[in-house]
Amino acid sequence: MALRHLTPLSPLRILTRPQTTSVPFPTLPTSRKKCFFGSVMASAAGKVLVPIANGIEPMEAVITIDILRRAGADVTVASVEKQLGVDACHGMKIVADALIPDCADTVFDLISLPGGMPGAAALKDCGILERTVRRQATEGRFYAAICAAPAVALGSWGLLKGLKATCYPSFMEQLSSSATTVESRVHQDGKVVTSRGPGTTMEFSVALVDQLFGKEKADEVCGPLVMRPNHGDEFTMVELNPMEWTFDYCPQILVPIADGTEEMEATMIIDILRRAKAEVVVASVGDKLEILASRKVKLVADMPLEEAVKRSYDLIVLPGGLGGAQAFANSEKLVNLLRKQKETNRPYGAICASPALVLEPHGLLKGKKATAFPAMCNKLSDQSEAENRVVVDGNLITSRGPGTSMEFSLAIVEKFFGRKKAVELAKTMLFVRP
Structure with missing residues (x-):
């Protein structure tokens, strides 16, 4: 009988800064441990918009929606297409809760954009979504993006000016024209949270829970997810x-x-x-x-x-x-x-x-x-x-x-x-x- 076991885990470091934070977010499986991200609380309502489009990365959309709903957030999944159903990358089909025009007058505590191409470009080209996110920024509420979306959407809209942000590696050059780039897996600067790709989405989503509901709720959500304590390390079985x-x-x-x-x-x-x-x-x-x-x-x-x-x-x-x-x-x-x-x-x-x-x-x-x-x-x-x-x-x-x-x-x-x-x-x- 052959047996392959897990390699030893590297030590976990937690870094916090008052305005800009790059964190290898901890994922702690027991109630005796705490998830810590150095957050600022938003309103208790936790009303969230996750827009989706043809060509979005399904993992980035679904993981974010799932984890935020686990935390008790009121998440609206809104299609920027003419119909509720979207054809995501890799042949996956997701059906939204509403069309984006139905959400134009709603006040959200957080708007989070998934990536994927051409999905991120479709989000960028949606005028209603752009106006909604611009209002979010102007009124000082949280907004976030992952993978291609920080560069393709937020950067193109000028909503990362003067901020540090991260994105998918192949979009970093594009991002550099609209933000100070960092290579963190998840990065927070003020009211903006950005992240790199499908493999960082769970960390990104837990960070968003922390921003909306605080460390105790983030800790509560972490345990049942059975997350890794060593993000970015090699995996095995x-x-x-x-x-x-x-x-x-x-x-x-x-x-x-x-x-x-x-x-x-x-x-x-x-x-x-x-x-x-x-x-x-x-x-x-x-x-x-x-x-x-x-x-x-x-x-x-x-x-x-x-x-x-x-x-x-x-x-x-x-x-x-x-x-x-x-x-x-x-x-x-x-x-x-x-x-x-x-x-x-x-x-x-x-x-x-x-x-x-x-x-x-x-x-x-x-x-x-x-x-x-x-x-x-x-x-x-x-x-x-x-x-x-x-x-x-x-x-x-x-x-x-x-x-x-x-x-x-x-x-x-x-x-x-x-x-x-x-x-x-x-x-x-x-x-x-x-």
Whole structure:
């Protein structure tokens, strides 16, 4: 039996400055520890606007929405297109709550722009959004952007003048004409928070929670996310009983989703595997293609499960979320497909609630080591490896929660395409330092 364990963690440093702050934000899994960002409180209302457009980066939008809603923020997802549904990058479809004209007269405590191209350019070109963010800046309320959006939108609007900011590396030169650039993963200067890319979005979002609600709420949100304490460091997995994961042309992967699915987990899995050039089928376990995820993000599947089960897959992988996992466990078609996958020794996996609520009760963890969401590990019959963030046992891969989703997805990339490909992808996303 071969075993790969986590490398030692580097010490965590926390830096705070009164007006401008660049912080490797801590991610602390227990209530005995505190998330600290040196924040300034906004109003208690926590009213937030997240605009979306065709071509936005779905991870940056969905993670931000999810985490802010976990903190109790009233988040409006507004489309700058003529319709509510947008076609995000990597073939993902997100449905907004409103159109941007409906939000023009609303006062927000925070406006946060996701990146992605051409999505950030579409945000920049939206006159209503520009006027709304300009008013936000003039009236001294928080605004934020990540990835391409600090340079493409905020910088172009002149809203970073005299400020320090960061963005995706390939946009830093453009940003330098409108702001003083810094290479922090997340940077705050006054009322503006900027960040670098998909791999920094969770840190960025927790920082926004801190600004709106304070350190205690940020700490409360941190724990259940199961975030990494060592942002930017290399990632790894525990692997037992190694076997080669094979495919013919490109990996055929099924990702089921259902009402109550954890949207961050689903989005990261789908996005990252498609970045790696796997063919990912997103199938709805329900009556409609559109699902309402656990934090009320509306996602649209590619096809119903009834159609998806007619195919064969190199991997079936289940996101978590309590309601979604229960829907998976109650789907005879999906459970039978998973059983066939196990019997034919083809890879399958699950994250968060799904190992405990789907795989375990249906005998799909028999003879296997696995992990799950910390509060549900007591449901696993074998908990000997449950403290690990990602566990691979032969053809089974499991993981813990939203904050382990990138590691989980990158471990799948590593199993199919090799370590070099997985690390390159992690660096491109800024999950690992370039």
